[in-house]
Amino acid sequence: GAVVSQHPSWVICKSGTSVKIECRSLDFQATTMFWYRQFPKQSLMLMATSNEGSKATYEQGVEKDKFLINHASLTLSTLTVTSAHPEDSSFYICSADTQREQYFGPGTRLTVT
Amino acid sequence: QKEVEQDPGPLSVPEGAIVSLNCTYSNSAFQYFMWYRQYSRKGPELLMYTYSSGNKEDGRFTAQVDKSSKYISLFIRDSQPSDSATYLCAMTNTGGFKTIFGAGTRLFVKA
Numbered sequence: 001g002a003v004v005s006q007h008p009s010w011v012i013c014k015s016g017t018s019v020k021i022e023c024r025s026l027d028f029q030a031t032t033m034f035w036y037r038q039f040p041k042q043s044l045m046l047m048a049t050s051n052e053g054s055k056a057t058y059e060q061g062v063e064k065d066k067f068l069i070n071h072a073s074l075t076l077s078t079l080t081v082t083s084a085h086p087e088d089s090s091f092y093i094c095s096a097d098t099q100r101e102q103y104f105g106p107g108t109r110l111t112v113t
Numbered sequence: 114q115k116e117v118e119q120d121p122g123p124l125s126v127p128e129g130a131i132v133s134l135n136c137t138y139s140n141s142a143f144q145y146f147m148w149y150r151q152y153s154r155k156g157p158e159l160l161m162y163t164y165s166s167g168n169k170e171d172g173r174f175t176a177q178v179d180k181s182s183k184y185i186s187l188f189i190r191d192s193q194p195s196d197s198a199t200y201l202c203a204m205t206n207t208g209g210f211k212t213i214f215g216a217g218t219r220l221f222v223k224a
Contacts, residue, residue: 004156034212042216043201044157044201046212093156093157102147102159102203102212103159104149104156104157105156106156107154107155109154
């Protein structure tokens, strides 16, 4: 099946710093990638839809200046959490779309101290 | 009212039991239905993918869709401790890419 990777898998950063998370589709090209965040024991919440070569579409309530998304190629999308705060601590998951199926990355656990 | 309702559980069953997981939805535009399995601290993995009403079987897993009732189910036969995970239902409409997820049901299969 299709494989999506994320890097890093776990990151700890200090409040006020920025963190970049990479999402790669390893064996297929994805024109659309999605970014989710997940709090403990809660479902995935879509943050934004990322289309290759164009600006990301953010869900209501998600600050686009705080969560910068870049979809530079058909196999790579990045999420940068700028000026991170402890409330940004969460599990961030990307997925890549292939027809009507989504394949998820393994997730990145962000802890902001 | 949420677009997708799923009982978060937890659901605890003995090994070998038949497990039934369910979701209801309110938007009749949903046409594609998925079940994902998510182990702790991992990303979800696609288990089953169905389109239209009816049953789809894959090994020990059977996905069932009843569009008239807006109700979908996932059955797990001969459940194993390795099936212990959170199961998320998800659905997509025909017009767009946005997928709506249920809250996920935590399943524990006891040896």
